[in-house]
Amino acid sequence: MPMSPPAKPGQSFAEIDTPALILDLDAFERNLVAMAAFAEAAGMRLRPHAKTHKSPEIALRQIAHGAVGQCCQKVSEAEVLVAGGITDVLVTNEVIGASKLDRLARLARDARIGLCVDHVDGVREAAEAAQREGVVLDVLVELDIGGRRCGVAPGEAAVRLAEAVARHNSLQFRGVQAYHGAAQHMRSIDERQEAIERAMLSTRNAVERLSNAGLPCEIVSGAGTGTFELEGRSGVWNELQCGSYIFMDADYARNRKADGTTFDSFEHALFVLAGVMSKPVPDRAIVDAGHKAAAVDSGMPVPYGRSGLIYTKPSDEHGVLTGDPIAVPHRGDTVLLVPGHCDPTVNLHDWYVCVRGLSGPDAHVEAVWPVAARGALT
Amino acid sequence: MPMSPPAKPGQSFAEIDTPALILDLDAFERNLVAMAAFAEAAGMRLRPHAKTHKSPEIALRQIAHGAVGQCCQKVSEAEVLVAGGITDVLVTNEVIGASKLDRLARLARDARIGLCVDHVDGVREAAEAAQREGVVLDVLVELDIGGRRCGVAPGEAAVRLAEAVARHNSLQFRGVQAYHGAAQHMRSIDERQEAIERAMLSTRNAVERLSNAGLPCEIVSGAGTGTFELEGRSGVWNELQCGSYIFMDADYARNRKADGTTFDSFEHALFVLAGVMSKPVPDRAIVDAGHKAAAVDSGMPVPYGRSGLIYTKPSDEHGVLTGDPIAVPHRGDTVLLVPGHCDPTVNLHDWYVCVRGLSGPDAHVEAVWPVAARGALT
Numbered sequence: 001m002p003m004s005p006p007a008k009p010g011q012s013f014a015e016i017d018t019p020a021l022i023l024d025l026d027a028f029e030r031n032l033v034a035m036a037a038f039a040e041a042a043g044m045r046l047r048p049h050a051k052t053h054k055s056p057e058i059a060l061r062q063i064a065h066g067a068v069g070q071c072c073q074k075v076s077e078a079e080v081l082v083a084g085g086i087t088d089v090l091v092t093n094e095v096i097g098a099s100k101l102d103r104l105a106r107l108a109r110d111a112r113i114g115l116c117v118d119h120v121d122g123v124r125e126a127a128e129a130a131q132r133e134g135v136v137l138d139v140l141v142e143l144d145i146g147g148r149r150c151g152v153a154p155g156e157a158a159v160r161l162a163e164a165v166a167r168h169n170s171l172q173f174r175g176v177q178a179y180h181g182a183a184q185h186m187r188s189i190d191e192r193q194e195a196i197e198r199a200m201l202s203t204r205n206a207v208e209r210l211s212n213a214g215l216p217c218e219i220v221s222g223a224g225t226g227t228f229e230l231e232g233r234s235g236v237w238n239e240l241q242c243g244s245y246i247f248m249d250a251d252y253a254r255n256r257k258a259d260g261t262t263f264d265s266f267e268h269a270l271f272v273l274a275g276v277m278s279k280p281v282p283d284r285a286i287v288d289a290g291h292k293a294a295a296v297d298s299g300m301p302v303p304y305g306r307s308g309l310i311y312t313k314p315s316d317e318h319g320v321l322t323g324d325p326i327a328v329p330h331r332g333d334t335v336l337l338v339p340g341h342c343d344p345t346v347n348l349h350d351w352y353v354c355v356r357g358l359s360g361p362d363a364h365v366e367a368v369w370p371v372a373a374r375g376a377l378t
Numbered sequence: 379m380p381m382s383p384p385a386k387p388g389q390s391f392a393e394i395d396t397p398a399l400i401l402d403l404d405a406f407e408r409n410l411v412a413m414a415a416f417a418e419a420a421g422m423r424l425r426p427h428a429k430t431h432k433s434p435e436i437a438l439r440q441i442a443h444g445a446v447g448q449c450c451q452k453v454s455e456a457e458v459l460v461a462g463g464i465t466d467v468l469v470t471n472e473v474i475g476a477s478k479l480d481r482l483a484r485l486a487r488d489a490r491i492g493l494c495v496d497h498v499d500g501v502r503e504a505a506e507a508a509q510r511e512g513v514v515l516d517v518l519v520e521l522d523i524g525g526r527r528c529g530v531a532p533g534e535a536a537v538r539l540a541e542a543v544a545r546h547n548s549l550q551f552r553g554v555q556a557y558h559g560a561a562q563h564m565r566s567i568d569e570r571q572e573a574i575e576r577a578m579l580s581t582r583n584a585v586e587r588l589s590n591a592g593l594p595c596e597i598v599s600g601a602g603t604g605t606f607e608l609e610g611r612s613g614v615w616n617e618l619q620c621g622s623y624i625f626m627d628a629d630y631a632r633n634r635k636a637d638g639t640t641f642d643s644f645e646h647a648l649f650v651l652a653g654v655m656s657k658p659v660p661d662r663a664i665v666d667a668g669h670k671a672a673a674v675d676s677g678m679p680v681p682y683g684r685s686g687l688i689y690t691k692p693s694d695e696h697g698v699l700t701g702d703p704i705a706v707p708h709r710g711d712t713v714l715l716v717p718g719h720c721d722p723t724v725n726l727h728d729w730y731v732c733v734r735g736l737s738g739p740d741a742h743v744e745a746v747w748p749v750a751a752r753g754a755l756t
Contacts, residue, residue: 150664286528
């Protein structure tokens, strides 16, 4: 049973129950437009990552702005996306075991479905599942281009794996997954440039070897919100799989541009609205949003538009706001927090409370969208 | 929509899909018995905290072992508990705003319901809500006994607040909430003893002043899994509100006893079962459980029964297992992880997969229980 939504469409901002996950629709829509414009100017396809938002509502808006489909990480996310009307879904991940592969193959009756492989057993298992369901699955070979997570080395191993894919009628080799996760959160542009430059050389090498082996890459997919401008201008990648750009969390906001200023391509559009439960002393207020309302794996949530105030010492259901007493809110007040990390924060909530005119006097709830793939783990 | 359960009753352990939240029923039942025996020997009432488990199934088993009811932190948790048949629920927290208070008061038609206050406005608001619903709410005055979170100073402020409670016919003053959260995870017994000794003096002072003012404390509630033996032997507290003892996470296992050995009153009973997706090199395997399957706010998950193996570098849907190549599992293997912090880990899952005989050859799924109050934020 999902929990009841903390607000209803038509309510004023002040009527939203706390804690709640707030989507600033105006900022969100500007973020959609900005990324679509970048992709178009760069001649890149955009396939945003649904692991960030877990919402067909958001996916459909990205597609309306030109995205070619969606990425996701889990079969259960793909199930929610296809049920929500998305017709082109790429699982940017290995899928292990017949049970998950059969579920994935079943989706290919209604949508174009792809997955990644980094082992020859994965190729065989995917082919068998597709054959059992009478479908064809798209397959990308995942390259390790520096992230040291999954993926094969971007040389002969990739060619051998692609050849294995090509031997199965129930699989279609589409290209390579070349995502450098570790580069996304490097703080300086120099670090990110160096990482993506190396990743580019590796990826180009693999793409050329595949092409020479008669296996051209229709899709060279990668990039995140921290580096997409680099992949976008590389001439090697042709699909961007950024996710966080629609929300912009506090951690991405710590990335720096060449001139040392903060990253400003996108606006903060996602917040946790917290309520003040107690103000025991003038320089400390306790809010009702802790670990179960905002993920802290990439740092603390940051109070929004409240200079002199910091969020600290989260426990499961509490957070502490401290600072200059004049900045510390009072019992019954609410505070917007920019999550440290948007993806796992979204995954804690059942509902997006979509607010129009957030910064103005007529802020109101325009819609409430389910976080439909929240908890989609398998 | 909750996700489909990753297993069905009757399945073998090997058939459980990953990632999954595993409850070792044998260890869990021994933990239930151990805490019940302690409480009985100490002459204490036990009111375990449902913020840990969020499950009426577990609450009912605690009550069958002698617990007097349940604690929780949120009105929405109380709603799930009462709907699940729990008839005595204490919200160990301030409840702010008429909307939440009305929901709480409504529950008092079907169950004994209490809450905490630390401000005179909270007293008035609770009284008004109870009056609107025609019920009586139990009220505890929350004391700050060193945790520096919510709560009033444990002296005259507590007496004044209790007097305010006593002036309302729709409220019943029951005693004090005196929980020292910060003491639970102090590593040495000396630190914990010193913190609880001070907390004891503060709490005793408040209880005596209240008694002298004609407001005896029927309930003096506090303690967690890190310190309950100290509160239990203090002669000041009479209710224990421990939660984590039923599961025992990796962080509590780092607490030390007087002789320097690890805390061993309870067994690890909660795990995240992760599947290996990839083993790109001999000393590194990638599992399918990251930030969305196991909370890392109190440290990394710890591989269970696998010496020489560590879990590191979690990302949203991946974790890295590294170590001696002989210890690193293979693609398709599964690994049990002891969560760093049980409460927020449970809150990531929709289902407990309850396993009987976990450590033996006949390990099987005996039941699947919903994490019924998962996401209960308001």
